[in-house]
Amino acid sequence: MRAPVRDWQAFTTPKPNGGAHMDLAVEGITCAACMSTIEHGLSGLPGVANARLNLTTHRLAVDWEPGRVDADAVVQRLEDLGYRAHPFDPARRTAEEAAEERGLYRAMGVAGFAAMNVMLLSVSVWAGNVTDIEPATRDLFHWISALISIPAVAYAGRPFFGSALRALRHFRTNMDVPISIGIWLTLGLSLFQTMRSAEHAYFDSVLMLLFFLLVGRTLDNGMRRRTRGVAENVAALRAITAVKCLPDGSLREVPLSRVDPGDLVLVRPGEHVSVDGVVKDGTSEIDQSLVTGETDLVATTPGDRVYAGTLNVSGSLKVQVTAATEGTLLEEVNRLLENAAQAKSRYMRLADCAARLYAPVVHSAAILTFLGWYLSGRLPGAEALIVAVSVLIITCPCALALAIPVVQVVASGLMFSKGVLIHSGDAIERLAAADTIVFDKTGTLTLAEPVLLDFATVDRTLLKRAGRLAGASHHPLGRALADVAHAEAPPDGAREIAGFGIEAEVDGRLERLGSAEFCGVDQTVVDDLLSRHPRASLVAYAPGDQAPVLFAFRQGLRVDAAVTCTRLKKMGYALEILSGDRVEAVSSVARELGIATWSAALRPADKIARLEALKAAGSRVLMVGDGLNDAPALAAAHVSLSPVTAVHLAQAAADAVFLGDRLAPVADALAIARRSHAAMIENLSISVVYNLIAVPIAIAGLVTPLLAALAMSGSSVIVTLNALRLKLK
Amino acid sequence: MDVLIYLIPIALSLGFLGLMAFLWTLKTGQYDDIEGAKWRVLSDDDLPKRGGGA
Incomplete structure (x- = not known):
């Protein structure tokens, strides 16, 4: 059977200027030198406009002029350089996520810029307040701060406002609700204070709060992108492609997104079935262990159903792709999956729990402060309102809002280094x-791969020879044998005899590998081995110059x-x-x-x-x-x-x-x-203790902008350091 | 204190310049591959080829 041509052209995306673009996950990158080898090697091809390897994600972006060079040449050159390329399915890429991430970075930049400039002005005012600043100068500084803060908050705060609005619209509350309320009240209060030429304004606190929160969110996003990137690369290495049989009889390997119901797909022995469908032609055995957990092979003939994820073991199959799978295992799985996922979404996250407790407590404390000062007649309405808002400022959800995300970032980083990729915080x-x-x-x-039993007693030279022949086989047991033997390149002219095994002429002898019968092993030997290892799978090897031997394999722990x-x-x-x-x-x-x-x-x-x-x-x-x-x-x-x-x-x-x-x-x-959970609880406790100290000061009306700024940055730094402590162990 | 009339705009425009620079680095994708960037400095691909050089 002719090998199908992988249709690399199907993985390219056209660019507006007429050029072609392709994204590839590259395997075999070990060090920085690979970067220049690959980029140099590809740039040397005529027509390649740009080749850039991302060393962080191990992905390669190539642009070229169609006509002068094509996708196959690019992949061939990579192969010549010693790297295997795996196509990224262009249909799976989401431009939306990339835009969202850029937006987050931009918001952080704007908040940082505004916070630094306003802080410059604020420090001058604080210094001036204890020396000899003229009220006119102070007002000027406050007005400039207001002019910077208002647009900056409106722009940089959008990630929080959007999320808070969505939550409120569904009559829920999350951490972004108190954050948004705090931000707007503080900004409004500062503007009000500026208009009446007061001594204190809190523009720097608002912007600092925003900046800290955005830094936390950006880190979180970056960690998630890194995890997702690796997961996507792994998916690409497993090549989710299908070999499509075209009406003219030719075979093309295409991304799954280009396969439609009704198409005929070829599944060769040793390959995973990548679609759900009905067998039209060919007989084989299917390993359904990934689908049902059953380790016995299932014989498959035309008319039988096969599922994506199963392994085709012995013969080539032509499968017609089906769309609807009513009454099948897959449909049952999908139905159960939907129900189960709904039940899970009811889980209440720790951060939201905290927000649910925090928001009413803090907001009612602020209202009580206002009523207390106003009704007792000690302060006029406006002054009482200022004290009440200062309670909201000082309770700054900053530490509380960072308490959990920052631990999640550190923890997912730790898990990443242990080989665990977390989908959600x-x-x-x-x-x-x-x-x-x-x-x-x-x-x-x-x-997933079977292991060789009785490894200690197996004749090493025979194993090596058998492994060499096994290298030419597609059968999973053959591959396992080749792996365990660390075999050399398989001999030339190996013939696969469907349903039996493989044979080849080596040094003038006819060697055979396959079923016991095919290699002429006595049935009593087979029975003896099976009685010692029930449920083992056997591979026989006939070296040609000695008696045949048996290798027993089993799914290994x-x-x-x-x-x-x-x-x-x-x-x-x-x-x-x-x-x-x-x-x-x-x-x-x-x-x-x-x-x-x-x-x-x-x-x-x-x-x-x-x-x-x-x-x-x-x-x-x-x-x-x-x-x-x-x-x-x-x-x-x-x-x-x-x-x-x-x-x-x-x-x-x-x-x-x-x-x-x-x-x-x-x-x-x-x-x-x-x-991490312990650290989250610690961080929440730190926030609570901080608030227990800070809130009475605020209620007493003793908060100044300087105190607010110190408290805010202090508490944020403490929870961040506590989260980083996780890394020490 | 009249000097503030010059100093504040200067301070603000310097900060603004910094912000613009950051947005420019963002737009040109300079944070996409932080790992590779440090090695690219060492690569001398951009030097003109000299006869006899490797």
Whole structure:
């Protein structure tokens, strides 16, 4: 069969000036030298206008003139230089997010500029107030401050005002509501004070508050962008493409967004099925473990349904893409997923909880202050109002508003370094609250790739030779064998015989690799091995000059699964396995890991039912799973993690994704989350203590702008430093 | 204190210049790749090629 041509042209986007543009995730970048190698190498191609590698994200942007050079030449040159390029699906890029981020940076710049200039004027006024400033000069300074502050606040405050308005419109309150009220009241008060030539105005406090909050928000955004960038690169490396069979018989590899229902797609052996559809031509076996958790292969013939995320094991299939999948597993999963996601959105974030308590307390304190001063007749109305607003200024939601986001930024940075990519900041709080961990088995506790059994007793020379031949195979067991043998390049002229195995002429001998029968292994030897390793998958190798040998493979546990489970139990978590696989397979894994509670042969709805039961019993469940069948459970659980090898739907449903072949990131994430949660509570306590000290001073009417500025920056710096303490351990 | 009439506009315009510079760096995407920027300084790709040089 001819290899399909990857249609790189389908991944390019035309530019308004007639040029072409392509974004690629590049694999194999190790150091800064790669940057100039790649950029130089590509610029050397005629017609390439610009090639720029982003060393932070490992992405390459190339522009060229169509006609003089094409996408295939660019990718070929990269390959010659020793780098593999993976296309970014242009349909998945969102210009909206980039614009939002730019807006945030711009707001921060404007707030910073305004805060610095107003502070310059304010310090002069403070100094002048204790020496000999003339009232006219002070007024001039205040008016200039007002002229800078009003437009700056109106522009830079938009991220907060927008969010506050949205919350109020839905009769909810969040942290942005008291922030917005505080900002506008302080600004109004300062303007009022300026108009009546008063001594004190608080323009610097408003702008400083805005600037600090915007710095926090920008950091948060940057962290999230970094995490998302890595997740997207991982997705691109897994190449979400499909090989489309065109009516003229040619094959083109295209991005999934260019595949429509009704199209015919070719799935070669060893490839993941990237679409849902019906088999039109070809027979094969399908590994559905990612979808159902079942590790046995399923024979597939024309007319059968296949799902995205499953692995095609033995033969080539032509699949017709379907759009509607009524009455299928996928539809059931989607329906459960929707219900589960709705239930989860009711979770109340810690920050919003704090805002809900904070806003009424502070606002009523301000009102009481006004009434107290005014009704007691000690101050006239205007003065009493000023004192009341100064209460709002000094309680500055600054420390409170930074208390949680700043911890989230530090914590997601820490998790990132441990290989855990968090989708949302509040996942950290929910992760910290978990007390029960429910694992899926296949792909979560076990690895996606099978491992060789009896490795110690295997003949190394034979393994090396078998591995070399296996390198030419598409079969997952063949690939596993080649991996474990660290095989050299496969021999030339290897022939794959569908359904049996592979054979090649090596040094004049005919070597065979494949089924026991194909290699002439005696049935008694097979039975003997299977009795020692029930449920193992066998690969036979006939070296040609010796008796054939058997290699037994089984889905292996992640290397550190047992250690991590012990560690988790020591941390006080209850562990449980919910699997779609068979009873024997699940029970042996559970025994090996020392997990007493397990259930097997579950359907997606059963998993949810079990989670609901746990929830009803008062447990907060962390679900760790990777399959399509886990997706609803991932969404229904209090918090969820999924390995990076998971199907797309499961990754989207989970709160975080962990990278690598080890299970340790799960325990690391939980440990970091617990510490972060403690830091959040500490920060909230610091804010409360600060307010307990500051509010009486404000109520007494003793607050000056200098005091407000010191208190505001002081409290913000303290909560930030406390969050950074997380990094020390 | 008449000198303030000159000094304040000067101070403000200097600050404004800084803001413009920041917005310009933002617009030209100079924060997109903070990791790469520090290495680009060391790259001598932009020097004219000399005969015999590597």
